[in-house]
Amino acid sequence: MHHIQEYQQLLEKQIQSLELPKEPKNLYDPLRYFLTLGGKRTRPSLTMLACHLFGSPGIKAINAALAVELFHNFTLIHDDIMDDAPLRRGKATVHEKWDRDIAILSGDVLFVEAYSLLAKHDAKVLPQLLSIFTRTAREVCEGQQMDMDFESSNAVTIDEYIEMIRLKTSVLLGAALEMGAIIGGAENKEDIKHIYDFGVNVGLAFQMHDDLLDLYADPDKFGKQVGGDILSNKKTFLLLKAYEMADNTTKSKLDTFLNNQSGQEKIDNVKDIFEQLGVRQKAEEQKDLFYQKALLNMQEINVPDANKKELLDLAKYLMSRDH
Structure with a gap:
């Protein structure tokens, strides 16, 4: 790279x-x-x-x-x-x-x-x-x-x-790539669309990875409080998926933890519900879906494969970073 x-x-x-x-x-x-x-x-x-x-x-x-x-x-x-x-x-x-x-x-x-x-x-x-x-x-x-x-x-x-x-995260990655392609001499509209879509899908996978890191990162590497999204009741993919999958009793428990608890106790209790429901796996699957779409976008671009290596390496790194 x-x-x-x-x-x-x-x-x-x-x-x-x-x-x-x-x-x-x-x-x-x-x-x-x-x-x-x-x-x-x-x-x-x-x-x-x-x-x-x-x-x-x-x-x-x-x-x-x-x-x-x-x-x-x-x-x-x-x-x-x-x-x-x-x-x-x-x-x-x-x-x-x-x-x-x-x-x-x-x-x-x-x-x-x-x-x-x-x-x-x-x-x-x-x-x-x-x-x-x-x-x-x-x-x-x-x-x-x-x-x-x-x-x-x-x-x-x-x-x-x-x-x-x-809108908030991915379109800027797409636009950054789209502008670079145009300056670089890309004239085929399909190629320009594919590089933009590659950026958007990488951006979506990147945000999924971010949601996961917030709760499952190694605290020594993360650089900020693990579980911050839970403490601020942020509606991440994990939380929304939990509500989608939970029965009424579990939803009611989740509401209680989010609205009446604080600190590590709140993080641990909400995380336990996530574990019971298997939402981490669902988020991993969703992340991988976007990443695979991005790889298909890149495959469709009509340039030599050797030219694609660094962008693919960067996308791979963004999917596996630990902070």
Whole structure:
């Protein structure tokens, strides 16, 4: 996977050397701070890998890749505000370190900066890139709104949950790849659709893996509290599947644990119900279904198999990560 490491290093260097104005300090300092918190730079690497997939050097897609990463960071700053999260990657979130209003405005500037980077691309591909980027930005907002609506709803279905994670998480992976493919010279509409669908299905499998990790990860490797989703009554695939499979007595027990308990006791009791119902296995099966769909999408793309290896290796890694 030498290209991805090369791309990640290059992206990191470019992000750290972004020329942001010095003033007003309270607008730009939070961005400098947030962008140094690191992260795997997976999404922008996908853009460069997709460019390479279609026979062009990945560097050709650097500005679109950076736009994807800045947009992703904009969503993280705003998500942290909405979730009232105190920490991001172990450091204080922007709204905690400065304040809520500064965080909102700083996030907005990051979104604008993403567009200005995207606009550096060749006029031949720019209309397509802008169309993809704008559609995706709107969809991510729709997914976030659905996620917030779910918090106060007692009637969320698994299909609705999957649609929410498709919008909130997966479409950005799909768009990152789609833009890279277009910059890389992909002209066949079917190939472009298949690379987009590959990203969406990898994204869905990735989120399933995330739901599982939250409860079943090794605490020493995970980096945050195992069982956090249960503590906050988050409607994950595991919880929704449990409600779908449970009889009335078990549902009633589950309600009691979720609404009246806290701490490790709550995690252990809910986890016991999950074990009894076999929801972990169902989540693993669902994850694998999306992953297999992604592999089929990649199979359909009309480029040499050797070009596909790094994207397939990355997808495989995302399915088996432990934190």
